[in-house]
Each structure stands twice: as C-alpha cells, then as structure tokens.
Amino acid sequence: MEIISGGVTAPKGYKATGIYAGIKKKKKDMALVYSVVPAKAAGTFTTNLVKAAPVLWDKKIVEEYGAAQAIVINSGVANACTGALGVENNQKMAAAMAEQLGLKAEEVLTASTGVIGAQLPIEAIKEGCKLLKEGLGESAESAGLAAEAIMTTDTFAKQYALTFELDDKQITIGGMSKGSGMIHPNMATMIGVITTDLAISKELLLEAIREDVKDSFNMISVDRDTSTNDSLFLLANGMAGNKEITQKNEAYAVFKKALNQVTTELAKMMASDGEGATKLFECSVKGAATKEQAVILSKSIITSNLVKTAVFGNDANWGRILCAMGYAGVPFNPDKVDLYIESAIGSLKLVENGMATDYSEEKATEILKQKEVKAIADIKNGDCIATAWGCDLTDKYVYINADYRS
Amino acid sequence: MEIISGGVTAPKGYKATGIYAGIKKKKKDMALVYSVVPAKAAGTFTTNLVKAAPVLWDKKIVEEYGAAQAIVINSGVANACTGALGVENNQKMAAAMAEQLGLKAEEVLTASTGVIGAQLPIEAIKEGCKLLKEGLGESAESAGLAAEAIMTTDTFAKQYALTFELDDKQITIGGMSKGSGMIHPNMATMIGVITTDLAISKELLLEAIREDVKDSFNMISVDRDTSTNDSLFLLANGMAGNKEITQKNEAYAVFKKALNQVTTELAKMMASDGEGATKLFECSVKGAATKEQAVILSKSIITSNLVKTAVFGNDANWGRILCAMGYAGVPFNPDKVDLYIESAIGSLKLVENGMATDYSEEKATEILKQKEVKAIADIKNGDCIATAWGCDLTDKYVYINADYRS
Numbered sequence: 001m002e003i004i005s006g007g008v009t010a011p012k013g014y015k016a017t018g019i020y021a022g023i024k025k026k027k028k029d030m031a032l033v034y035s036v037v038p039a040k041a042a043g044t045f046t047t048n049l050v051k052a053a054p055v056l057w058d059k060k061i062v063e064e065y066g067a068a069q070a071i072v073i074n075s076g077v078a079n080a081c082t083g084a085l086g087v088e089n090n091q092k093m094a095a096a097m098a099e100q101l102g103l104k105a106e107e108v109l110t111a112s113t114g115v116i117g118a119q120l121p122i123e124a125i126k127e128g129c130k131l132l133k134e135g136l137g138e139s140a141e142s143a144g145l146a147a148e149a150i151m152t153t154d155t156f157a158k159q160y161a162l163t164f165e166l167d168d169k170q171i172t173i174g175g176m177s178k179g180s181g182m183i184h185p186n187m188a189t190m191i192g193v194i195t196t197d198l199a200i201s202k203e204l205l206l207e208a209i210r211e212d213v214k215d216s217f218n219m220i221s222v223d224r225d226t227s228t229n230d231s232l233f234l235l236a237n238g239m240a241g242n243k244e245i246t247q248k249n250e251a252y253a254v255f256k257k258a259l260n261q262v263t264t265e266l267a268k269m270m271a272s273d274g275e276g277a278t279k280l281f282e283c284s285v286k287g288a289a290t291k292e293q294a295v296i297l298s299k300s301i302i303t304s305n306l307v308k309t310a311v312f313g314n315d316a317n318w319g320r321i322l323c324a325m326g327y328a329g330v331p332f333n334p335d336k337v338d339l340y341i342e343s344a345i346g347s348l349k350l351v352e353n354g355m356a357t358d359y360s361e362e363k364a365t366e367i368l369k370q371k372e373v374k375a376i377a378d379i380k381n382g383d384c385i386a387t388a389w390g391c392d393l394t395d396k397y398v399y400i401n402a403d404y405r406s
Numbered sequence: 407m408e409i410i411s412g413g414v415t416a417p418k419g420y421k422a423t424g425i426y427a428g429i430k431k432k433k434k435d436m437a438l439v440y441s442v443v444p445a446k447a448a449g450t451f452t453t454n455l456v457k458a459a460p461v462l463w464d465k466k467i468v469e470e471y472g473a474a475q476a477i478v479i480n481s482g483v484a485n486a487c488t489g490a491l492g493v494e495n496n497q498k499m500a501a502a503m504a505e506q507l508g509l510k511a512e513e514v515l516t517a518s519t520g521v522i523g524a525q526l527p528i529e530a531i532k533e534g535c536k537l538l539k540e541g542l543g544e545s546a547e548s549a550g551l552a553a554e555a556i557m558t559t560d561t562f563a564k565q566y567a568l569t570f571e572l573d574d575k576q577i578t579i580g581g582m583s584k585g586s587g588m589i590h591p592n593m594a595t596m597i598g599v600i601t602t603d604l605a606i607s608k609e610l611l612l613e614a615i616r617e618d619v620k621d622s623f624n625m626i627s628v629d630r631d632t633s634t635n636d637s638l639f640l641l642a643n644g645m646a647g648n649k650e651i652t653q654k655n656e657a658y659a660v661f662k663k664a665l666n667q668v669t670t671e672l673a674k675m676m677a678s679d680g681e682g683a684t685k686l687f688e689c690s691v692k693g694a695a696t697k698e699q700a701v702i703l704s705k706s707i708i709t710s711n712l713v714k715t716a717v718f719g720n721d722a723n724w725g726r727i728l729c730a731m732g733y734a735g736v737p738f739n740p741d742k743v744d745l746y747i748e749s750a751i752g753s754l755k756l757v758e759n760g761m762a763t764d765y766s767e768e769k770a771t772e773i774l775k776q777k778e779v780k781a782i783a784d785i786k787n788g789d790c791i792a793t794a795w796g797c798d799l800t801d802k803y804v805y806i807n808a809d810y811r812s
Contacts, residue, residue, distance in 0.1 A: 047733070049731075
C-alpha cells in the first residue's frame, strides 16, 4: 500500500473543482466531484433526528439506486431546518448541476454545510453550477480546489490518497473531508467524499463504508454535537479494471484495509483541526471485556471538557480521565486501571491499579506539550481495545463559536 | 413560605463554622455542620463508578443508620482515586471530628472536594477538627463561614433558607452547596448540605431527597462531567416540635414543596456560578409525551458546547438548539417545534413549526445580553414539561481548567 499525493481525483476517471459562487464572503463555497462514467455510490448519514434537506435526498439515492455520477457541495449554508422550501432548493441544486453535466438529477448527490436555518441562495447556486462544470479538472490541484471549497471553520484542506495492487491491477482510493465544529459523527462525518476506481458491487460498497465508519469517523469528536448534515460518500467507478468484487473474499479484505487507512487518516486530520484546537488527542482503552465497552470509555475520555482543557494546559490531571471513565456507564474496577500518556518524546505511566505512580510532573508536561498526544488506559478486564480521536478545548473554540454567524 | 437570610444554622439546633487548616493555599478549607441533638440523616451520592472515599463512608451510614449528628467537609483535596490509604484517611477524619464532639465516628458524615488523586494531609485535618470544634456558632455568620470553606472555583458562597408553619409549629429549612466545575450531578450534586428542624421519619426523609433531586440538582449541568464526589446531605433534628411525619400526608407535601424551593434555588446558584460563566441559562421543553423525554431534551440543550458558546456570544443561533434536540435520542417532529427566548427585558419567538420567524436579530441579542436567559421549546407532542439549568461556555472556563492544579 503506497501513500500518494492528491485527493478525490487520484483514482482513474474522476474530475473535481472548487469555485466561488457568492454564498460565503470571498471564500470558495462550491465543490464538484465527478466520475466520467457512472459509479456505484454508497453513503452514511447523520443520525440526528433533524436532518438537512440534502441528507434526505442522498439517503434516497444511495438506498434506492446505489449509483451516482457527481456530488455537488456548497459551504456557507447548511440547508437544515429550512422546511419544504429547503427540500425544493436542494432538488434545484441537483437539477442545475445535472443539467450542466448532461445527467439526470437523481445521478447527482448533494451536500451543504454552514449556518443552520438559512435558505440556499438558489440563483447564486445555479450560477455556481456553471462555473463548476467549466472548472472541472483531473489534476491534484483540481482535487485541492474541491477540498478547499467545502471548508467552513477548518484551517486546512483535508485530503488523502493511496494506491495498491489487486489481481495485477492498480487500485487507487482518494478522499477529502471537512469538519471542525459540530463534530461528533454518528454513522458518518460532517462531509467526506471518498473516490475509488475499484470495481465492486454496490451492496458490498455500502457494507464496507458502514463497517468502516465505526472505527474511523465515528471515533472522533470535537464537541459532542452530532451535526444535522453529516454525510460520507463513497464512489467506485470500476475503471481500475479489476474483477468486480462481489463476495467477502481476500480482495474485499484488502480493499477494506486500504479504505480504513484513508478514512482513519482523514478522521484524524479532522480531529486535529477541531475548532480552536492546538493538538490531536488520541485515546486507547484496552483490556475491555467487549469492543463496545472500549468504544464507550475511549469516547467518554476524549469528549470530556475537563480532560480537553487539561490537555490544552499540558496538565497531567489524570483524575479527570478516571472520572470520565467512571461516569461512562461501563462496568470496570477503578482499582485495577493503569494509565499511560505518550507522545513523540516518550511515554509515562501515571496510574497503576487506580492510584498515582510517583511520576515526574515535569516529564508529563513535556510529553503533553507535543502536537500529538496519546492516553492509554488498561482496565484489565478482557482483550478488547478501541481508539478514539479528539482535540483540546481552547479559548479559541469559544471565540469561534460565540460569534460564528457574524 | 417565607424566605429568610442565613443558611445551615437557620433551623433550630444547628451550629456551623469554616476554618483554614492548611490544605489549600491561604483559603478556608474545612467546614463543620453540627446538630446539638442526633438528627435523621438522608443523602444521595454520585453515580460515577469511581467513588471518592467519603462517598463510600457516607452511603453506608445513610443506608444502614439513617442518622448522624455532624458533617465535616474539606476542600482542596477530593480523596478520590486514593485506594486503601484514602479510605483509612477518611475514617481518621471522621474519628478526629467525632473525638472533638464527643461522638462516635459513625455519627459523623464526611465530604471532600478538590483535586482527584492526592491523599488527604491527615495531620492538618486533625488540627483542623480542633479548630472547627472551637469555632462552632449558631449565627448566620457561622453558617456563612461553612459555606465559604467548601468553595473551590466557586466565586460566591451558596446559601438559602426559608421558614413555614406546620401544625402551628415554625419549621425552617436551611442549605448550602458548592460546585462550579465537574458539575453534571446524577443523583446528587458536588456537595450540598440541607438542614431542617422538622420531625420526620428517616424513611420519608430519604424518599423526599431522592425524589427532589430529580427536579433540582439533577437538572443542572456546567460541563457534563459527573463528579466522583457528588454528595447531598439532608439532616432533620426534629427540634421544631411538630408531630413526626411518618406518612405521605399533607404535611409531607408541604415539606416537599419547601424543600424543593431550597434545592432549586441552590441548584440555580450553582449553575449561574459555573466555572467562567457570565450568565444563567434556563431551558424548558414543553409539549413532550413523557416527563423523561422533556428531561432528556432540556438537558441536551443546556449541555451542548455549541449552544453554550452562542449564549456567551449573545447570538440567537437557534439552529444549534434544534440540532442538540435532534441528537438527544428522543422522538419528536422537528417540523412542529416552536422556540422562544426570554429574559427580564422581553420574549421573542424565533422558530415556528421548525422554521425561522422573521424575528429581529437586534432584539434577540438584547434579550440574550441579560444575566438570566431562558429558552423554551414546545414540541407539541404531549403535556409534559421539564426545566434544566446551565450556563454559558466562556474563555474563562478554559483558563480555569487548563491550569487547575497549578
């Protein structure tokens, strides 16, 4: 498996671009990802009861057809809580993009991200669809423009691509995602697009992405707020020329592994770019009786405001980690817990059997000062493990969200 | 029912004080509440699996004896995650206080609040017990010293007292509480002490407090972090001379109502004094099919970091409120929701049937600029209602918690 530069245009037969349509102030606000041939399409979407108009549209397409040829995305306005007019505007956005590309509206997936409650400026969107068609390109730069155009409070564009061999064919997977606030994915993340030239049945494509998000996007959290717009798309256009994967054979396993590398790396980029964050905070819980218990405990730790502020302050206040585990609702024996922290400069055991070791506070602070820090809790109750990714909670998070709309 | 000044010494037969024992730096750090006669004692405690040593001690006393005559409390060190030595130290604290007061250790309840993981400085504690005995007084000032000594990051001491007539006898209830961070009570709050001179059976006293916290302390949250030390105590020494309440009669109902006023007011003081908070944020959800659903929805709103930062920024970003309701896991129809905001200067309907009204953003900001703001969501799905109290999330919360231990 080889990591390559680029994003959604890395696999064969994909084009993309990002443009400024006038929805946001002066920043790119529309993106298009296009497959030159029809592609199998899978997706997972927010579990929030309040679902944005594009989510309703996409769920139908993914579940009824399992195929699409384009994804059009706008940032600036989320088209959520917008009633019948929002649904109508979303349909118009799909239709306008389809017209430009010579497709049917149902072959175009849609996504919106930004302020909840505002209506899409539909004339600007229609104009934007024209510019998107004109701007389409298959270079890495084109993929970069798309990744940039879906950003809201993100501070960098998130892309990842890798390639591997299967049946003597070169298979490539590329992806982009956005998300910085209102990030606590449940079934999918804010917006993510993964493209591949693999040939695979639509059933297995959907199963692959549904399984995958449990270990990747669903394991990150910035602020425990599950968005109204979470959408993750996976397109597979078959242009790599491999024998179509229709069973859970070895080829499927290879694809799953490659897919997981792409999704996990994108998820980690999102967590590290959490609103106002200064560092990526990874937490593994091992020795759990079940995977589910490890998931609940690790997510409880990375979502605790008190743990997150301590990480910001480079303070090894491990009591808050045990506290967050204790209220997670999972049975374990606090008196058996070992706890370690770790980063590029070293590792330190803070807690043994539920009590502090005589660790050096200075060394702990040095470890926590790095850009990527890890906590590992061993509850010695079984063989299961889970890893979750979050970020620190900073004064900047507060400033960003106190006046997001102004 | 008449509100009176003072706190835990307001009812007949209670003394209290607060002193500096050297646990914290220069601030009062030990408090004592004492009944001159044995009192019925009830309590509710944290549901966190990680329970501090004093919580284990108190649960046993409350459940096995239902009686006590004193409560000794220290701040600065939480005596949580301290293993067998912590349990031993807690027992020593109870024994030292008992010796001073001429009681058995089992007649003394204990509570600790502060840093998790550190051991109690037991010699300083013993010395403190002497000073507490010497300082005992029954004035409002003495109650104030106790309320001050249990503070950690609190910015003001929290006390409340009221009096009412029952069977021609004057009954008084007084209370104090502390709590500013790690506040998301589940069965009780960080530390609260309620005293009354009412005569009541220990069974009904326990039932009264267990029922009461569901609507008072369990409905507040500062940061969604349920503490390891939450303890709420209720002492009733019978000195008002009323006929002992042994049944759920009208007298019991009167007491429950009075108790709820004390606990709710203390709970609101805690929410308004949340770490770094600039305002109290109250949220009512009405029109719910069940009380439980209204509770879940209202707590989901007041605990959302995104809602809390918007409240800090005086930004009527109502989409975040609907978003927080949507991921709460309760069924309702987003297209039927009405949403209002309210404060001392007026009220405004922001959302009707799930969509924005054409409200004035200027007026919304003016309403949100007040010290106490309310949001009311009507989901039009039934007759049940619940109210929760929280606070805004500010840069100061981050600063307080980034370097809490230094």
